[in-house]
Amino acid sequence: MVEFFGCRLNSTLFKGANLHKARFSGCFSSDDYTPTDFSGAISKDVSVVDSHLHYQADEFIGEFDYIDDNFWMGGSPESKWPDVVAAAATETLSDRNDVRYNAAAKLGDLDNPIVAPILACLLADDEWDVRSIALETLGNLRHQEFPQGDNILLHWMFLQHFRML
Structure with missing residues (x-):
């Protein structure tokens, strides 16, 4: 359970x-x-x-x-997820921070709240620029409700904002 x-x-x-x-x-x-x-x-x-x-x-x-x-x-x-979503999500697993950064931007451009948990994982990234674009992208997706765990994601975004200050 x-x-x-x-x-x-x-x-x-x-x-x-x-x-x-x-x-x-x-x-x-x-x-x-x-x-x-x-x-x-x-x-x-x-x-x-x-x-x-x-x-x-x-x-x-x-x-x-x-x-x-x-x-x-x-x-x-x-x-399965559309190929473009799965491909961008795969790029979030890269060892290179520039690839993870671009992947977060691509996921945001899809304007699909299903990617929110993947972006939330990037809020704990070692690189500040990746965390920053992930937070910005999640904020841009807020014009719609996240289908799973809306309150959880808002909490992560709030905590991350203060971590970055």
């Missing part, structure tokens, strides 16, 4: 975990990196919302509840 919110999940091992009633909201694992490993995980009543999860699941026990069409679980191309 845990919620994973805005998590970057490439290379994460849930191998053999009991994910009973877990919820993945706004989570991301890129198709270009090591998949999330759900092998042997027990997944009764797991929900995935507004997420893009590249995963492996040998001997997967249970199934995921599909809440809406804004996620992808490996083999369902009709329900």
